[in-house]
Amino acid sequence: MKHVTKKNPIENLPATSSITIRKFKSLGIDTYFDLLNYFPSRYEDYSIISKINQIQVGEIVTVIGKILEVKNQYTRSRITIQKVVITDDTGIVEINWFNQPYLIRILKVGVIISVAGLVKQFGAKIMIEPKEYEIINFDVSIHRSILKHTGRIIPVYSEKKGLSTKTIRDKIFNVLTSIETQNLASLQDPLPTKIISFNNLIAEDEAYRQIHFPDSFDLANKARKRIAFDELFNLQLANNLIKKEWQKEKVGNRFNVETQDFASLQKFISSLPFKLTGDQNKVIKEIINDLKKNTPMNRFLQGDVGSGKTIVASIACYLSFLNGYQSIIMAPTEILAQQHYQSISSLFKNNKSNLKFKIPNVKLITGSTKMTKVETQNFASLQKNQYDIIIGTHALLSKKIKFNKVGIVVIDEQHRFGVEQRALLKEKSLNPHILTMTATPIPRTVALTLYGELDLSYITEMPKGRQIIKTFLVPKEKRSKGYDWIKSQITNNRSQVFIVCPLIEESENETMKSLKAVTVEYEKLTKVFSNFKLGLIHGKLKSSEKNQIMDDFKHRKIDILVSTPVVEVGIDIPDATIMIIEGADRFGLASLHQLRGRVGRSDRQSYCFLFTENTSEKTISRLNFFCKNNLGTKLAEFDLNNRGAGNIFGTEQHGFVNLKIANLADFELISKTKKAVEYFVGHYDIKDWKGLEGRIKGYQGKRILSD
């Protein structure tokens, strides 16, 4: 878009109330360019402009005429009708609005209006049921290009924060025309001409015009293609450049993996109560290879729930320890940090006395950690390297903790470790190796697009002896039978049960609504399972309360734990063998899979039951697919192809993918843009492309940790 106006603050919009401006701002729209990036969700075709004597019943047309009569009519049923009669040089027609008495003040006799609507017949009378109208202060024979709401294909926007589609359309139209009248055609398109022509793209400013006010549906399509291309191109270019920058970095604390301490690592591995899987070994090799290098590792490890990522991370941390450095492990919640602390500490409890290896000191630091006076005093202990592996939440970084020689940072269940977090590390003069881990199954193509700056590792193989979790979609009429079965399982097999309440809203935060829903469900369930101990957990509890409940559950003081979906990641309760998911249709398959992964963590047979009120064929077949498939990536691919990418990431990471038009399931476009990025970095220097540089900053800036 044209340089001069794109940065114009939204406050400069002519004839716009401060209330409207505030509403735009609350949508994150601060500039003209932001506004132009608020894309329509669909279009209405009002492009047929007809003379009044030519309109046909059943047709959607735009007519333009001068108002002859205006009347407000009251009916007995309290409905008011605004009757307006207009004329052009061929005839007259009546238009009726309902319950909009204020129109009488706007639509005065003599005013010229353009109305788009459906032509209808009432008895002998032909009338127009209006969809949109606008007042035009010009001659009836004006060119249609000044029409915003009628007489063309018009954009329909999603109405948020009380902004009507009409207001949004109006403001976007003004911005586009103000850009046009400046006639700054000489300004550069952000993409090089070669890339534009090779990929058959239309110019960017044309794309912005056509995506909002298309001259045809074909052009609207071309506009979408261009903008989608740019989105994927910019995202991948941003990643590419981050990766290049990263490769110039020098690691703060160099590892020496080849020392005799390596023997200690072998002993540590031999001391484990299990044999590592092939995939675990493969990933450990990849990591060790990275750790040998002078550039910091930036690796993304993906592995299904229960695939054993923790031990892989622990081995990396152990190497760091053997090299005399500290490690930091960050989890998204305190519960998970706690769990990591417990399982990692126990990994290092050497039970095989014939194996002598160095044992690191593991420390948990959370908001609720009570530190001794000595510990608090300038954290002397940490600085003296008394603690080798420090586990906490993502808040660890922002704490005023002085770390000493950090070799590696492990981030669990966080898809983005952004530029800003890295800056935080650098502030602490650390430049460690970074290992990010997730159980979210992300199809490889998607991962390569979204995380192109990272090196990817996969664990697809599950540890031996894991049983497949038997999964069933339970029809409504079998619910109470199901409950009876669960009761017998608790009584006879000491099973523990999770019951997850439905997702109420797809929002990042747990809303009061979800809280209410879960509380109601809990009350109901306490009656159904009156002989058992139930617990309730949700995000609004204090973390000490949550810890207490999880602890009680772990120690079997609770049989059935009722929870909101927010408490979903990573909890490890080996005796929990039954997972019930209410409102299963509201979850993406990847999220369902995460939930299912809460059970099946021991060698006992585990079960997952899905409940849904939605009996549409599509839902049933989707949920049945889930019942029959246990591989996370397969489920994610299914959802990617059937429901788009939004579902893969569930609720907690919502909105971090900065793509508005492009579809991550569009593999063809992904591969096209990838090639274009390769061409770009091979032939150009980003410094000469200021427009692009500005754009990709948007992508880099969006990588923010939720914490």
Ligand code: ADP
């Ligand atoms: P996740 O990948 O979900 O973080 P964890 O690391 O928590 O999985 O591992 C899940 C469980 O599997 C743990 O109890 C862990 O001790 C166990 N485990 C990990 N690797 C193996 C293996 N190779 N063989 C058997 N059990 C394993």
Ligand code: MG
């Ligand atoms: Mg884990």
